[in-house]
Amino acid sequence: MSRLMSLAEAVEANVRDGDTVAMEGFTHLIPHAAGHEIIRQGKKRLTLIRMTPDLIYDQMIGMGCADKLVFSWGGNPGVGSLHRVRDAIENGWPNKLAIEEHSHSAMANAYASGASGLPFAVFRGYIGTDLPKVNPNIKSVTCPYTGEVLATVPSHRPDVAVIHALRADREGNVLLEGILGVQKEAVLAARRSIVTVEEVVDDFGPRNLNAVILPSWTVGSIAVVPGGAFPSYAQGYYKRFNAFYKEWDGIARERDTFLAWMKENVLNKRPEDFAEHVRNLRVAAE
Amino acid sequence: MSRLMSLAEAVEANVRDGDTVAMEGFTHLIPHAAGHEIIRQGKKRLTLIRMTPDLIYDQMIGMGCADKLVFSWGGNPGVGSLHRVRDAIENGWPNKLAIEEHSHSAMANAYASGASGLPFAVFRGYIGTDLPKVNPNIKSVTCPYTGEVLATVPSHRPDVAVIHALRADREGNVLLEGILGVQKEAVLAARRSIVTVEEVVDDFGPRNLNAVILPSWTVGSIAVVPGGAFPSYAQGYYKRFNAFYKEWDGIARERDTFLAWMKENVLNKRPEDFAEHVRNLRVAAE
């Protein structure tokens, strides 16, 4: 059964130094508030899994939370590089960052097979590419019927999955809608989970019979953090704040501007401040 | 792009003697009208795939359409045996019926891997059972990471999938809702497909952003057959006609009563007659 608590409590209860942590959100619903709380609590030596490491992991890696990154596409979407991730990979600042690199297909399959309780995923992939040469976790199996050789990757089974969702109900069920990404799979594949939500409602009300819902007993901790996906967006709640993605490029380019920004905007702030961030981004009528 | 046509045209265009045909519907939305049309057109030597062969396959097999059945649970749900299927297996009437027997998990995975363009499915299954002894298609692969031996089955790649859905729009997209079964996977796994629907609407209108829809270009032929799932049900349209499931037990028990019923209710009828069957089963307000 999921439990409602503050974000600080949720991070304390679920994230331990050295954990493998998957924070997902495919452009939509990126759990930024939770990332900031992990930074504030000074978590260290995390292995961070994410299909598309972007600002959230640039911040966490720049603040020294992680020593390994498992990913398939790392960048500031539509803008450019992740300067902090590159500084960690290329120069070891603030610490050395090991990488395990996959394709999207591999990562998505690894979450799905993790959610399915399988030790590995099979897919038709990596053909003719150099990725298997630099990632020893990419192996293969032979189809027992056709003889075709197919790629395999180990399933993702993170210690903790962290996602942001639209809303929870009083029983602790969690509703997702819109661009779903791999969040449901990440939670189902993980041992523990933190779900931040825009709001808690008494009841989800009339809905599609096949609504995408994580039932209460599959979820760990729930924390209400309005605006918690900012500067990404929450369908029906607020829009993506594109300007900040561009701004981040300048902030993150140098170590000192980065650290100053993090001090002012993360270390000295609280989850409650996210509501203010999205005040002007709220969508009109639903 | 899908094409709208009569059910007779759809069956003529898609189903050939000797084809492998998957007619799906998990209690809900069983394509009975399409099954009757296949019988009327006298299709022969079909390999029939279905997780839960029930009345529809009892009728088709009893009428000599099939020489092989691939399945995981065969029965008249809540009532008893399928007398016509048993007569074919046990006594070769009206012809010998070969069987390939799986578990639900194997069948569901085989549809999903077929929809995924993979030649086989991997799952944790069949442990300690006798099914692999009687089904040579059940094999195994070894996980390259853990050494665990997992079960495999060949993907389902039927020549034709036949399903009944709630409605199509003018562009030929098909909407599913409620108990989904394996219908989406069956259509995506198949080379060709026939979808009967309760109605065609101009537009699906406001809907969940993640509504379960088969886009037009993944669907073959669409035929409007109101009531086409009778005596199973169509969510929001009409209820399951439980009495007929019980009645069928008596009809199908003997060859002559079966043949008489089929002549009167199938051979001498048309798809249009299904609308009449559900007249008194319609659900009140949606």
Place this chain on the structure above:
Amino acid sequence: MTTTYKPAEMMTVAAARALKNTDVTFVGIGAPSAASNLARLTHAPEITLIYESGTLATKPTVLPLSIGDGELCDTALTTVSVPEMFRYWLQGGRITVGFLGGAQIDKYANLNTTVVGPYDKPKVRLPGGGGAPEIATSCGEIFIIMSQGKRGFVEKLDFVTSLGHGEGGDHRQRLGVKTKGPTKLITDLCIMEPDPKTKEMTVVSIHPGVTREQIQENTGWTVKFADKVTETPAPTELELKVLRELNERTARAHGEAA
């Protein structure tokens, strides 16, 4: 005060009592469905019921006739596709209790729902495994509900459709299975549980008015009894009332639909 009840009611009530409020159960049609909903309507209001048709956390007011009745979907938290059900939910290890039954059971609670007689020349062709082969190994534990009788309780199965304790002892572990398997066999005469060491199903509780001799007469192997065998408490008035009302509502609903 005594209330009259049928052996089948005792069986359903005993199965319901075995379920906890925190359980997530994979429910089959018939007795498992009645027992699970009885539990939900009495001592376990928050129990989570899952049917293999894809309905998660469903709360039917009447019992379904088929595994995919509209009632299950209408009252569910949500409904997922059947591949997802078997991949993410069953194989994913998210079910604490699975229910099974069958035409034949042996003393290690292996089950046959495939065929009586040889596979290629069946005496009786049964429906087949359905979800059972993987339910048997993927759920945290398995409760089996079956009416007891010599035809069904046999020394040797004609076909193993789903694994119980295999050949007994640590056979499940040797097969790499990490779940408990059948922890309860609930019949219309008694309740059996696996012996901690041999895993042979052993009588631990006898329903009121039933004798050890009756149990032996209805079993095709020499029945083991636990050192301490208790008497199953008779169904309470409340249990009977709720169960009978559920059955009446069900009959009325399905009658009306017909």
Place this chain on the structure above:
Amino acid sequence: MTTTYKPAEMMTVAAARALKNTDVTFVGIGAPSAASNLARLTHAPEITLIYESGTLATKPTVLPLSIGDGELCDTALTTVSVPEMFRYWLQGGRITVGFLGGAQIDKYANLNTTVVGPYDKPKVRLPGGGGAPEIATSCGEIFIIMSQGKRGFVEKLDFVTSLGHGEGGDHRQRLGVKTKGPTKLITDLCIMEPDPKTKEMTVVSIHPGVTREQIQENTGWTVKFADKVTETPAPTELELKVLRELNERTARAHGEAA
């Protein structure tokens, strides 16, 4: 009558023209997205656009800044999960045209979006493969859009992120790949297509005002020209109008959101 246009506009227009009304395209952000939507707003109104974030048959009125903008979801027929996208839709073989680009390309249209310099000691660490490795082999055919220049058009890739024609000839088939691979490379200077036999990317059409020398100067290998090289028709007034309006709408929408 002549209208002034930029080389990047010519590139986008040429890419849009290559798309058919019946195509199902897997669209990336940037030029592929502009080209696909330009096609949809001109000669191919029924083209199906799919973005890897899960949006099926989407009809954005403005171009997305990211692969998962709300606009894509709001205007889609429906949106599926990312695992489903990569399993049922991409690997399932339901895409006719995939778009790719990259930091480096070689003459067989293999692409590098991973790293410049050695993998373990990168000169420039690029974003990585994302969807490209499987897009390259799963889509019916691949259109590549890239600005032409010596830094990007190289004799040898530092890293092969996605397969084009490999080492040329029948290399794709020898690897068991059944799709066509890159059939068009559309740059700001010209259009190249694979030689039917060697599979080396060969200039088949040159954009107006561009010389063969310019193409060679901007390419890190000795460029092959087809026997018949045509001149790419300049963008029509309609094409430019629709493209520019699309870009203006996009700028306004993203500006407003900021």
